[in-house]
Amino acid sequence: MELFSETVNQATSKAVIGDLTLRDLYRTNTDMVNGYLNWEGYKIVKSLHAQGFKGLLLPADGGPYDSRLLEGPLSYRHAAETAGLGIIGWHGLLITPEYGPRVRLACILTDTLFASSTPLNIASPCFKCSDNCIKICPVEAIGKPQVEEAYRLDKYACCSYYTASGMCAECLKACPAGKSSP
Numbered sequence: 001m002e003l004f005s006e007t008v009n010q011a012t013s014k015a016v017i018g019d020l021t022l023r024d025l026y027r028t029n030t031d032m033v034n035g036y037l038n039w040e041g042y043k044i045v046k047s048l049h050a051q052g053f054k055g056l057l058l059p060a061d062g063g064p065y066d067s068r069l070l071e072g073p074l075s076y077r078h079a080a081e082t083a084g085l086g087i088i089g090w091h092g093l094l095i096t097p098e099y100g101p102r103v104r105l106a107c108i109l110t111d112t113l114f115a116s117s118t119p120l121n122i123a124s125p126c127f128k129c130s131d132n133c134i135k136i137c138p139v140e141a142i143g144k145p146q147v148e149e150a151y152r153l154d155k156y157a158c159c160s161y162y163t164a165s166g167m168c169a170e171c172l173k174a175c176p177a178g179k180s181s182p
């Protein structure tokens with residue numbers, strides 16, 4: 001589901017008085033989208049049960065995630081890329097054709113059989129970009145990927161900065177992908 005740009009633009013890691021309350025809009029809007037995604041997932045699982053299938057909802061937020069290792073058992077972004085919803089950009093986020101990286105995801109694991117989709121066959125917007133995310137990251141956590149790398153992210157630097165500042169979405173805001181007027 002889309003995160004609206006007006007909301008994303010309120011997110012800041014370099015908050016001064018006044019920004020602190022404005023940036024809360026990003027958090028509350030994200031919570032709202034997460035809740036909506038979770039509700040849709042809940043209804044899908046109910047529907048799967050009614051048809052005799054299993055469904056394990058992995059929520060948009062608060063899903064299985066080991067904060068010590070900064071990893072979980074399933075990467076939503078990679079699942080989404082495999083399912084053809086988008087491609088992973090140099091900032092390590094899923095880039096969708098419609099909304100760029102301004103999206104939230106939830107997953108359902110199920111034993112239902114359905115027609116599979118295929119990964120998107122589109123050129124990465126990163127090669128036409130001016131390395132916006134690399135330049136704007138306050139802790140230089142994003143690097144240019146090497147051959148056969150999809151992205152190069154120092155997740156510990158990113159996570160440490162995010163935790164210390166209470167929020168960071170600089171790479172998300174700076175990414176021109178999916179914006180009608182970058």
Ligand code: SF4
Pocket residue numbers: 089090091092125126127129130131132133134174175176177
């Ligand atoms: S900001 Fe540019 S280089 Fe970074 S992910 Fe977006 S399109 Fe790619």
Ligand code: SF4
Pocket residue numbers: 091136137138139140141142157158159161162168169170171172
């Ligand atoms: S969220 Fe912030 S710290 Fe993390 S990679 Fe993006 S710009 Fe860098």
